[in-house]
Amino acid sequence: MPKIVDHDKRKDEILEIALEVFATDGYDDSNLSAIAKRCGLSRATLYQYFRNKEDIYYFALKQSTEGMFQKYLRIEWSGKGPIEDILEICDDIMATAERNRSKIKNLVISIGKSDQELEEAVYRRTAKLQHLFRRLLRNGIREGRVSSDCDVDAVVRQIVVLIESFCFQLTFFGGNSAGVIRDVLHSLMRSLEVRQG
Amino acid sequence: MPKIVDHDKRKDEILEIALEVFATDGYDDSNLSAIAKRCGLSRATLYQYFRNKEDIYYFALKQSTEGMFQKYLRIEWSGKGPIEDILEICDDIMATAERNRSKIKNLVISIGKSDQELEEAVYRRTAKLQHLFRRLLRNGIREGRVSSDCDVDAVVRQIVVLIESFCFQLTFFGGNSAGVIRDVLHSLMRSLEVRQG
């Protein structure tokens, strides 16, 4: 029997490392030598797991975003009200982003390369989340906990764009700047809240 | 007169063209051949004006941002009040950014390359503007036109970060997404306004 290494596991390890390298150096300035070296492999060996550099990048990115927003879809709601719930989700997303800065950075840089496919992917991944936000807001309005002036679609759009901006700030200026976006998001949401007498 | 007079002018022409090329192809995917060709010069000649590719990039960027925020510093104020004045400036900046998307894109991408120097440059260029905003807000509070709850420093920070985010959105997702940031900025500022009985 041949030398056995869990192929898929090794694949994931490579992607993990590749992601870091890509995040540090960018796609163009990175090179397979660096990735291979950090994996403790030769450059040629990478080709046993992936067809080419682009492939590595693509899968590294895919792996890093997969399931990123899945967990929010089956949340159990606290009684704190819709605004609080939305903020909680948003905060969690942003905290996750902060914890995975290198992944986010890659994502952002990739979008910058105007990879149309990725833009759509971002949309697809957040579509359900947007739907959730809409439902929460509408419920809130019906229950009188959210200001009836609120243009639901517009607000949801703003939330999403602000979260994106959070990621941008995180990528380009770091956590402090990103924190400002979080503040803005909070102000924005709070201004929609109907104070409960 | 000898040709020498033209030196600086020629330098600027090169930078102008270089900026376009960089904006289109990105720093890495661009090459000096392309720039030289579009300048009607040979590659070697570029080295008579600049030391290397990075130099060209650096100066192209510098040139493109120079004076970007200068004009706001000697503005004459309308009687509409500080909030309105600030929004007017912000809108003008954002409109300018939208008109110069390729420059902005370069700027953003460069920052992404984590060119520390550039990050500082951005700060330096906006420092005076921030000071202006602070003054306007403080005046507004004193005159009772701006809510006294307003944490001036925090708000100014938010303004700046939102304008940055506007540029990011512009670069990565285009004008529609960027417009959402503008809306957020407006909401934010309006919420500080004290309605005049």
Added chain:
Amino acid sequence: MPKIVDHDKRKDEILEIALEVFATDGYDDSNLSAIAKRCGLSRATLYQYFRNKEDIYYFALKQSTEGMFQKYLRIEWSGKGPIEDILEICDDIMATAERNRSKIKNLVISIGKSDQELEEAVYRRTAKLQHLFRRLLRNGIREGRVSSDCDVDAVVRQIVVLIESFCFQLTFFGGNSAGVIRDVLHSLMRSLEVRQG
């Protein structure tokens, strides 16, 4: 019985397939992966049967030419005369070549790689045949059925070279061009024939 019996058989199977691959892609453009895959084996396993790629090629070629000219050596002669006999043999050789174009192509290409060893091999394989031709011609002269002007050695040489040329034409330009060589060979031989009053 253990699997060992199959070893040589398996070897031949590999060579058979290898020959096809080599004929299709050429030595350089072919690769062991392709051969291994078509054999249903892993690349590494090939090395259990052959030392290296060249070995595989060498033996594939050897196998394909082995016995190519054997059958003519124990032919029973018709009464049609030596010229007719020679032509019959030549036609049969050429027909065989036409039927095994891919083998021939490999052979030709290999010779092109100036594999000295192969050139000699070609000579060795045809030596006996040349001897047979010589005998037939000499008999023919003695019996008055072949023109006495005929320089036996020269003619035999011509026959062989024409058959080789037939293979070249077959390889490079296909059957039609090769057919022309066959015609030439026939004319040549017929011109040696002494018409029997």
Added chain:
Amino acid sequence: MPKIVDHDKRKDEILEIALEVFATDGYDDSNLSAIAKRCGLSRATLYQYFRNKEDIYYFALKQSTEGMFQKYLRIEWSGKGPIEDILEICDDIMATAERNRSKIKNLVISIGKSDQELEEAVYRRTAKLQHLFRRLLRNGIREGRVSSDCDVDAVVRQIVVLIESFCFQLTFFGGNSAGVIRDVLHSLMRSLEVRQG
């Protein structure tokens, strides 16, 4: 003024050398390093003259065959008769081929790579020559110097195929074998001659 080297001349020099290298090693087994080294240039410099390896090969081949058969088209005819004239041309072609073995070898190898374009090119280059042969033979028949049995088209075809075969033999087995083909061609033509009383 810059360093001036006659660009086209240098180009030709490179092609000259490249041709030799290709003839020795074949297209695949050759590499640009070898060509560059023998040119006294760096690999990168080759790319200032040609776009890629294939280009070098293509032009090397083109250069080598250009005008190969041109000179025969405006020959002045001796009084020796058509057969003699044709043989003289053929001998000259074959002698030229022998003198330019490396060119011929390349040509042959290229055809082997089944470069359709080249096969056509060979045809195009010999088309006028074939026409000339046909005319000579027809004149010969009319004038009673060539046997009236002679199937002109067939004979011309045979001549061409034999010359090709000459080249093949030259490439694969060298001048001695090729000489045999020359002999065959002579016999063939002589057998068409009508002896002048």
Added chain:
DNA sequence: TATGAATGAGCATTCATTCAT
């Protein structure tokens, strides 16, 4: 000043071959 010529350094990719299991 301007530029044709030349190059070194670097990169992605391929593939025959080895080795441990």
Added chain:
DNA sequence: CATGAATGAATGCTCATTCAT
């Protein structure tokens, strides 16, 4: 006997940069 894993050695190609004129 069989094979997955791993790799060294090549190779074509690009490009910023230098140099001599």
